Amino acid sequence: MPIEVTNCSDIAAEDLCAALNLAFSDYVVPLQMDVSAFKDFQVQRGFSAEHSFVARSGNEIAAFWLASAPLKDYGNRCYTLSTGTVPAYRRKGLIKTLFHMVSNACQADGASGLQHEVITTNSGAVAVYEAMGFRRARELLVYKVPAELHSVSVADGFEIRPLPVYDLPAHIEVFEDVQATPQNSRAAIGSQPETTKIMGAFQQDGALIGWGAIYQGGAVAQIAVRKDVRKQGVGTALVGGLARAVDTELLSFMNVDAEATTLTAFLTALGGEEVLRQYEMRLQF
Template sequence: MEFNTLANTSIDELLSVFNHSFSDYVVPFHLTKEVLISKIVAEKLDMDLSVGAFEDGKLVGFILQSEKVENGEKIIYNGGTGVIPESRGKGLVRKMYDFIIPVLKERNANTLLLEVIEGNQPAIRAYENLGFSIVRRLLCFNGNIKPGKENDGISVQELKDFEWEKLRSFWDIEPSWQGSVFVLEPMPENYMTLGAYLEEKLVGYIVYGPTSKKIYQFAVDKSFRNLGIGTMLFNAISRKNGGQAIALNNVDDSSESTSKFLSERAGLNNWLSQFEMKRPI
């Protein structure tokens, strides 16, 4: 068994091993080549920081990773770990981390970050044995948006740029990696970003990916809540995507008002929960 970065691994080989690894996962799923490429680009995954386990020159396991600096802390995010069924039970995840952590230390990285499905006890125990700790619980929602009552005093318009200082002031909770400022900035053309205005004042916004059909961020100014602003934003997304089902992942469960809005007002289903886990390097 050999370990190396994924810098020289083809996207086709990675796709094949990715899908084989997740074919019997707690929540089985299958990616197309286009979706995997989109994931790599959207989450800013870096193949030079990602690691693979190779047996007889063939990829049998991987950890996909990205890097960001926030508040002086260099964070390495795990965007996906997989080992094909035939190669499990050999401690490959630990060995892949053993290989890549010295590389990350050379880059002065401080923290490892990942998400794991709440019911996946073997994975949770394995990460705890690697020194990870649970830091928060994240809720995942999906479904068709339930049309809500319109507020004629609110207008919804396209946002041309992110005024992060203003938008952050609307937040109750910090977005997870996939909806973080690092991932969304600069505003890419493949996102739909709408602002809600009350008498020309920006009082709420929403960021939606038409390709992934995911909402990455939404928030309403704390001084203008319970006026139907969130409903207006979700109604607008529903109209623009033709009423197709959407997903909104990794909502910090400490915000009861957000989860209540998503389930009761927007009509979405909390179908899955995850734990965000961290460990120092």
């Protein structure tokens, strides 16, 4: 049966979810996502049906490339949410075909390029993307941290309490050492106000000195402490507040920049373990 390539404007979330689960069923990190979680995944990562494409054989999705619209905060690049080919259709060049379709759609909308993350040990995928013109921009780490912090008392001089997303500080160096990846961006955090919890650390005079955001499943999107008050227990108190906010026993810190040594040392001190490395890969049109 011939392969038909279309964008995702008429593709149901249920069908995309099923294809994604099948494509990643035998990967290093097997994936099984229900439709509700997949819809959250789409919203959080900025899914755009017009910039995303599938290859279909009849009614069956054989491969997909899911992407966002151009993102101003990321050099006007489009972010790849996920790509994959179901096992029965691999080695047929479908991802390369979808790459050209996605690239054309993104360029037509004024995008400067594409970016995404790839597990470093998936050498085959890394080679394929490099052949397309992607280059490694940075290494991103995933940490698992035990949330044994529920009873940790907050040091004198500040308190931890919920922080509305609209009160998050601007992107300023006094708080942030590196830029978060799109899946943990301000837009991602604000996209799911019902389930994403944001906690702030406040001095007694009301000044914000740190904050953190966590998704319902226990993945910490961002954590930031003002540089002049670091190593005073603010970060530890924030992690405890985040753990309590979603009632989890294990926190995941996703896409931690390997060069953010202050953060990696902090996570290690909390008993965190590095469980995965990814490359952030970028393509310039």
